[in-house]
Amino acid sequence: MDAPRPRTSHQRKYVGTGDFLTVVAPVAVQARAKAFGATVNGEYVLLSPKPLKVDENGLRFHGTAAYARPNQLALFEGTLLALNGMAIRRDGGEFGISASQQANGTLAGRIVGRSGGTIRLTPPVGFDTSxxxxxxxxxxxxxxLESGAIRFNVHISQSEAPKSYTIIAGQ
Structure with missing residues (x-):
């Protein structure tokens, strides 16, 4: 019979009122609390019950919920998310949007929400918008094309499945 394995998990107990974020990962992570949420291994988790405006170290955010890492953005609730020059902005409507640069350079993302509006996506440096x-x-x-951003309308309703989009650089 095998000997019991030693316990390797860490446990913490929180008592009190309010919300907190729990990160569960198969490896150790470096998490740091920030006024806007947290950084986890250098990636940004932005969460707030009230709308925030963040502008620090290449990160810009207007909203209550988002996630960002280099060349990958997800704006769940808000109007702007930008990191190191790449940005997504929602004008009008009520929807969330993601954007990521794929290995082949194409931009891809998903859109889900209650009502459509306009997306303005500023691609990473080097993406040919022409x-x-x-x-x-x-x-x-x-x-x-507006000031380096790609602007397009999206029509979506709550009853629709999430929509996918791609943006292929100029050929």
């Missing part, structure tokens, strides 16, 4: 192509659920949609 002659770029935007597709939502595989269909090409019209877009405009």
């Amino acid at each position: 002659r770029c192509q935007v597709k939502v659920n595989g269909a090409v949609v019209p877009h405009k």
Whole structure:
């Protein structure tokens, strides 16, 4: 019979009122509390019951819930999320949006929400916006270029499944 394995987990008990974030990971993580939420291994978790405006060290955020790491952004509730030049902005509507740069350079993300609006995505440095192509659920949609950002409308309702989009750099 094998000997019992030593316990390797850490346990903590919190008593009191209020919310807290629990991170469960298969390896040790470096988590640091911040006024906007936390950094976990250098990635940003932004959570607040009240709308925040954050502008520090290449991170910009207007909203209550988001996640960011280099070339990957997810804006759950808010109007702006930017990290190191890449940015997503929601104008109008009530929806969340993600954006990530794929290995081949294409930008891809998902959209889910109650009502549509306009997305303005500022791609990472080096992405060629001239002659770029935007597709939502595989269909090409019209877009405009404004001050380095790609602007396109999205139509979504709560009864619809999440939509996927891709933006292919100019050819």
